[in-house]
Amino acid sequence: MNDVLLSVENLSKGFSSGARQVAALDNVSLTIAPGETLGLVGASGSGKSTLSRILLRLLSADAGSIRFEGVDWLALNGASLRRRRARMQIVFQDPLAVFNPLASVGAVLDDPLRIHGVVAKDRRPGEIAMLLERVGLPADYAGRPVRALSGGQRQRVAIARAIATRPSLLVLDEAVSALDVTVRGRILELLVDLQKEQGIACLFISHDLAVVRAVSHRIAVMDGGRIVETGPAAALVAAPQSDAARALVAAVPRLATDPC
Numbered sequence: 001m002n003d004v005l006l007s008v009e010n011l012s013k014g015f016s017s018g019a020r021q022v023a024a025l026d027n028v029s030l031t032i033a034p035g036e037t038l039g040l041v042g043a044s045g046s047g048k049s050t051l052s053r054i055l056l057r058l059l060s061a062d063a064g065s066i067r068f069e070g071v072d073w074l075a076l077n078g079a080s081l082r083r084r085r086a087r088m089q090i091v092f093q094d095p096l097a098v099f100n101p102l103a104s105v106g107a108v109l110d111d112p113l114r115i116h117g118v119v120a121k122d123r124r125p126g127e128i129a130m131l132l133e134r135v136g137l138p139a140d141y142a143g144r145p146v147r148a149l150s151g152g153q154r155q156r157v158a159i160a161r162a163i164a165t166r167p168s169l170l171v172l173d174e175a176v177s178a179l180d181v182t183v184r185g186r187i188l189e190l191l192v193d194l195q196k197e198q199g200i201a202c203l204f205i206s207h208d209l210a211v212v213r214a215v216s217h218r219i220a221v222m223d224g225g226r227i228v229e230t231g232p233a234a235a236l237v238a239a240p241q242s243d244a245a246r247a248l249v250a251a252v253p254r255l256a257t258d259p260c
């Protein structure tokens with residue numbers, strides 16, 4: 001049994017904007033075990049989204065390596081990358097930026113089932129109904145246009161779409177940041193339930209340490225393109241070691257005073 005699902009080693013990525021060079025990622029290393037949630041927290045511009053985009057193969061790295069499910073992830077291309085992409089899925093902050101807002105919920109969920117051949121064509125409507133039910137939406141929502149849903153409902157559809165291909169890793173990039181507090185709580189509960197039930201590992205990316213603390217087993221703190229601290233979630237919040245982690249704890253008064 002392999003106890004490492006994802007292993008990132010010395011990943012670096014620079015951007016040049018005009019004469020300025022930005023090290024968005026500077027020798028980043030981390031691991032995620034099967035079924036584990038690693039929270040990735042850091043101030044705006046610390047490199048979180050750059051890491052998620054490289055993981056999802058939406059952006060290339062300058063240096064470093066990624067092993068995912070025992071495979072050299074950055075070496076995959078063509079059909080082998082398409083096939084394996086089903087195993088790592090992402091939920092973004094704003095599903096409308098990714099989905100066609102005019103599409104029906106059913107069409108949004110049918111796409112990954114068809115593209116990745118998850119189930120035979122005649123079983124896809126039943127699978128869509130099951131996915132909707134799993135994320136707490138009535139099956140008849142399949143006929144509704146995505147744009148007619150609330151923010152929380154859209155995020156449930158985004159999660160249903162992400163789990164449709166039966167991934168082993170979900171990358172959640174500020175996935176609850178745009179939601180109001182009550183809806184956010186319900187979506188976090190759904191994510192924790194799904195994880196327990198299906199053993200999916202999560203990389204939970206957020207600038208909000210309180211949210212990350214609520215769902216993560218371990219937390220990694222990013223600052224200026226580097227991971228400056230990693231540790232068990234409760235211990236890291238109770239006794240942050242780095243300036244960046246201390247600043248994030250201090251930014252959430254409830255965390256600073258509550259030893260969890």
Ligand SMILES: Nc1ncnc2c1ncn2[C@@H]1O[C@H](COP(=O)(O)OP(=O)(O)OP(=O)(O)O)[C@@H](O)[C@H]1O
Nearest residue numbers: 015017022024043044045046047048049050051207
């Ligand atoms: N395409 C790009 N071109 C130039 N610079 C970029 C580009 N993408 C990211 N950067 C820079 O890289 C650094 C890291 O950005 P990134 O978006 O990864 O941070 P982040 O932690 O996700 O921030 P946020 O929470 O605000 O999304 C920032 O300085 C950003 O300005």
